[in-house]
Amino acid sequence: MTTARPRIALTLGDPAGIGPELAAKVISRPGILDAVEVYILADRAELERAFADARLPLVPLSDEPTPGAAILLDDNSAPAEEIPVGQVSVAAGARAMHQLERALALVKEGRVGAIVFTPLNKTSLHLAGMHEDDELRWFAKHLEFEGTTSELNVLDGLWTARVTSHIPLSGVAERITAPNVTAAIELLNTVLVDAGLTPKIGVCALNPHAGENGNFGREEIDHIAPGIEAARATGINVSGPFPSDTIFLAAKRGDFNGVVTMYHDQGQIAMKLIGFDGGVTISGGLPVAITTPAHGTAFEIVGQGIANTRSTEHAFDIAVSVASRRLND
Structure with missing residues (x-):
């Protein structure tokens, strides 16, 4: 009998920050794509830049669930002009929100069991139209969830x-x-x-x-x-x-x-x-596990290939653990 693999939606976070690099590094870890169905919300050019920033070869991609490959959900929606890196902008916030909305749609369709997003910039999000107090309230609104929610933090x-x-x-x-x-x-x-x-x-x-x-x-x-x-x-x-x-x-x-x-x-x-490194933020109470590293976009090191992945790895692994338990309950 083959055990079903947990299904994770992954967004690249704020495109002006280190999020794309972190996403590339995390799914490049040995064995990850064999054990997990990873659905990447990005255009191919964005993903290729992410792996270039990470100094890593692009992972294998597939149109359907295949062990050893990620599924790229490219909707060909990237803006015509490149989003400036290392700075706040409406374009960066709008791009991050667009991919998060697509991830939430996958949840509603029952296609994924958890969402992982890399760091966002709250100012860019607000400029782009996110008027809720935080992402948690925004997620709850889009999921039409009115129950108790709380931002949870995890460390060691x-x-x-x-x-x-x-x-x-x-x-x-x-x-x-x-x-x-x-x-x-x-x-x-x-x-x-x-x-x-x-x-x-x-x-x-x-x-x-x-x-x-x-x-x-x-x-x-x-x-x-x-x-x-x-x-x-x-x-x-x-x-x-x-x-x-x-x-x-x-x-x-x-x-x-x-x-x-x-x-x-x-x-x-x-x-x-x-311990600052390794912290994870969880959008607790929602009907789906949503996790992210508990640090920011680190504009000052974008493109240098030196972003620390510890928090993102923990966020990804927690999402996989929760999705696995729900899948096999």
């Missing part, structure tokens, strides 16, 4: 989710409610299980010293602890709230493989101090 076996994300700090406290805390815990638990892990989740406090019994704020008492208890009542292995200045020390020594934070930088600062 540690996964984080957030109760709030891309909002001002002044608006965080009012959104820390027991249902929102429970929803973030449940989402992280689901994604950990989807990735084949046994969840051990810790939850951050919002206030210094976890509120110190209400002396520094009551969010822990009134909202966070009840949210944790509601999640625990469903069978989730979760504990807290813990002071945010110590929880990541506990996670680093292995007490948790998942941490729920209350706001964006509460987790991001800690994760990037633990």
Whole structure:
């Protein structure tokens, strides 16, 4: 019996950045195209430039799933004028969005089980018409998904989710409610299980010293602890709230493989101090796994062939793992 291969849609990210080079390098790894059906969203000329930037020979291409070859979905839509590299532009943002829309269409058609995209530039995306707070909300809109979502970050076996994300700090406290805390815990638990892990989740406090019994704020008492208890009542292995200045020390020594934070930088600062290279961002909660490296477009090194692939490799491998589990469940 032949085991079905996971099917991954791959976009080259912002064409002005290092994304095309990263995509070329990641699918050139030995054995990848034997184990995975990779659908590349790009015109052939774009793909050839990507491999030239990566200083690698073009991988074998096929019109249909073939072990050892990638499938290039060239819709002959590249702009007539070359997009300038190493800088923000409407054209770069529009090109990145076009290919992401095509990847989402593949999901809707049931042709792929996960999407991997290389780094995007938010300014270029906004110039090109992406007006949502972030790509996650844009994905949810295009997938007509209205459930709970959260940007998840992964580094060296540690996964984080957030109760709030891309909002001002002044608006965080009012959104820390027991249902929102429970929803973030449940989402992280689901994604950990989807990735084949046994969840051990810790939850951050919002206030210094976890509120110190209400002396520094009551969010822990009134909202966070009840949210944790509601999640625990469903069978989730979760504990807290813990002071945010110590929880990541506990996670680093292995007490948790998942941490729920209350706001964006509460987790991001800690994760990037633990290790910047290798980080992955996951659009959590959506009906399809969507992953990307947790770094930017690195305009300053475009075309030099020196882009570090560690984060992109991890993003690709996580997408493959989730797609494989769903395919074989």
